[in-house]
Amino acid sequence: MSGFTTLQLHGGDAPADAHAARATPLYLTAGFVFDDADHAGERFAGGDGGLTYTRYGNPTVEAVERRIAALEGGGGALLLGSGQAALAIALLGLAGAGDRVLSAASIYEGTRGLLLENLPRLGIEADFVEDAGDLAAWEAAIRPGTRAVFVESIPNPKNDLVDLDAIAGLAHRHGLPVVVDNTLATPYLYRPVEHGADVVVHSASKFLAGHGTVLGGVIVDAGRFDWEPERFPQLFAPTRVGGPSPAERHGALAFIGHLRDDVAPRFGPTASPFNAFLIQQGVETLSLRVARSNENAIAIARHLESRPEVHSVDHAGLASSPYHAIARRDFPRGAGSVFSFTLRGGRPAARAFIDAVSLFTRMTHLGDVRSLIPHPASTTHTQRSDDELRRAGIWPGLIRLSVGIEDLPDLLDDLERAFTAVAALERAAPPASARPELTATEP
Ligand SMILES: *Cc1c(COP(=O)(O)O)cnc(C)c1O
Secondary structure, X not given: OXXXXXXXXXXXXXXXXXXXXXXXXXXOOOEOOOOOHHHHHHHHOOOOOOOOEOOOOOHHHHHXXXXXXXXXXXXXXXXXXXXXXXXXXXXXXXXXXXXXXXXXXXXXHHHHHHHHHHHHHOOOEEEEEOOOOOHHHHHHHOXXXXXXXXXXXXXXXXXXXXXXXXXXXXXXXXXXXXXXXXXXXXXXXXXXXXXXXXXXXXXXXXXXXXXXXXXXXXXXXXXXXXXXXXXXXXXXXXXXXXXXXXXXHHHHHHHHHHHHHHHHHHHOOEXXXXXXXXXXXXXOOHHHHHHHHHHHHHHHHHHHHOOOOEEEEEOOOOOOXXXXXXXXXXXXXXXXOEEEEEEOXXXXXXXXXXXXXXXXXXXXXXXXXXXXXXXXXXXXXXXXXXXXXXXXXXXOOEEEEXXXXXXXXXXXXXXXXXXXXXXXXXXXXXXXXXXXXXXXXXX
16 A cells, blocks of 8 residues: 555554444444453453553544554554644643743644643743744754654644754754644645654644544654653653553553553543544545645635735745745645735725635634635734734734635635725725735724
């Protein structure tokens, strides 16, 4: 099996169940029966590798884990209840009180909040690198307590791609694992493990599930990081009663084994087998959906760039993007279908634009088969100060698109309707400032 689409259908297939079901069966069960008292004891001792309780393992959930691990080129995976659960559990498995996480500044707002507010309450501090392209800045920010380096493969809304090979090379020279949120790229466009990532995280709620129906998250362990016992003692500690450590139990997959055995089941953000079933269905068409969304997205990005009402378009697939060279080198199948553009007319124009669409859905989700349109400055990014928004390039006139698989002419028609609304607004009230896209002319 070598083709991605073959792998998304067959990767990680287990022997058929008792009824030889072709599709992955849905095991909607809390627990699994023991034959007798001794059998129960063996199960708990881990003897026969069988299942006990769905928080520790479930056949439907494990089928998805094997398939996503195969698609990402990793050694093992853990499916959890949401993308945020996956990020929290991955970071809690790496860092404890007194440790630090080093992150790019341009990351998903939920993760940024986790690093800025929740983890510090547990004694885990975060450092941020403002310009992720500045290797010297990464190096200067590594401290003795740093335990992980974190980036996103396609940050949103600005599509400011990172040179993962360079960042991973630097992190590894300092003995640090690299965690990559690959949600927007999906393994079809980009496999972080091939660029040096040690741990890959996804919000499976997005492209993997793909249909905007369920939440899920996944952590993939590349299975090749050389964990040092001094920095990661949790992987080398015996159990409370002197049993084997994660490293002894799981070898090269000590990290994901530790998360599966000791971290995720105790904090408890378990994936529902029902959601796992729907994620598996989504994964089976991933390449087709992502390829189609990409074709639509780059065509729309080029169209937007040609419009006089548009100040700028942030899509790394465009030659005008400062990240185009990375896109050309590392994203041969396209740089994704979630991007933003900024209207010259600032916030009033953005509001008129968003109000006028009828095919694009006004929603903050992404990676759906349907096209979605949110206004980051007034929705997803309201926890940033005006100064932080300006530094991140999230202007009042910036609109994000997550382009779906609809027919391109229908999407372009919908955008045309929105441009007509913007023109009508500007005829009625011309922008007051010369650079309205940069000014918050209204709250
Ligand atoms: C949506 C998203 C998350 C959070 O995932 P949920 O499934 O909503 O918890 C994390 N990272 C990125 C890049 C996302 O887009």
